[in-house]
Amino acid sequence: DVKVTQSSRYLVKRTGEKVFLECVQDMDHENMFWYRQDPGLGLRLIYFSYDVKMKEKGDIPEGYSVSREKKERFSLILESASTNQTSMYLCASKGQLEQYFGPGTRLTVT
Amino acid sequence: AQRVTQPEKLLSVFKGAPVELKCNYSYSGSPELFWYVQYSRQRLQLLLRHISRESIKGFTADLNKGETSFHLKKPFAQEEDSAMYYCALSGRSGNQFYFGTGTSLTVIP
Numbered sequence: 001d002v003k004v005t006q007s008s009r010y011l012v013k014r015t016g017e018k019v020f021l022e023c024v025q026d027m028d029h030e031n032m033f034w035y036r037q038d039p040g041l042g043l044r045l046i047y048f049s050y051d052v053k054m055k056e057k058g059d060i061p062e063g064y065s066v067s068r069e070k071k072e073r074f075s076l077i078l079e080s081a082s083t084n085q086t087s088m089y090l091c092a093s094k095g096q097l098e099q100y101f102g103p104g105t106r107l108t109v110t
Numbered sequence: 111a112q113r114v115t116q117p118e119k120l121l122s123v124f125k126g127a128p129v130e131l132k133c134n135y136s137y138s139g140s141p142e143l144f145w146y147v148q149y150s151r152q153r154l155q156l157l158l159r160h161i162s163r164e165s166i167k168g169f170t171a172d173l174n175k176g177e178t179s180f181h182l183k184k185p186f187a188q189e190e191d192s193a194m195y196y197c198a199l200s201g202r203s204g205n206q207f208y209f210g211t212g213t214s215l216t217v218i219p
Contacts, residue, residue: 033207040119042196042211043154058206090154092207097161098144099198099207101154 003027004093004102012108019078021105023091031094032074034058034066036087037104043090049074081109113137114199116210123187124218131182131213133171133197143173143180144198146209154196157182167191187217 007022025032031050035043035058045058049068063085067075078085086109092099115134123129135141145157158166160173160180171182180197197210 035209040211042116043209045206045208048206092154094207097142097159097200098156103153
């Protein structure tokens, strides 16, 4: 059974802080993804990675960066958090066909 | 460009009534289509995928390439079907997924 875990369920940060969101998968998947989920906007892809140290921008990469130093771990970084980055962040790992999602991190930036 | 459209943000049906959640896509190739579901306080999970041609929890979805649609259907809605449903598309390379904006289904008892 695939397991995707995210480091925090809830996070509150101040404007301007650097924020790290961690995601770990245990199925040796090559592809990993970061989305943000907002009401009425669905899931929007921020970044994805298809291998260690490889990354590609998704639809809304501005204000974010990512790191993939190990295959099982994919980190999302907000260099300087802003209030418009308040959202639910979902990590996913992709096997042969489907994506498996983590429980999500609800980030509030005040 | 690859995109997924779910025209209904909210959908309410009575228990026992048929339900159809619409999904249209645009893709320059042969996509793989999926439906994902998110129940209250649970993580997003796969409901079904078109290549499996399976029925999960009474739901089915047929890929109509002519109409570029992948509508989700169930003949008799149940209260436990109340959830957020997302249609998703993946290209053959599998490196990217595109999600629709989601439809919130409420089944009225």
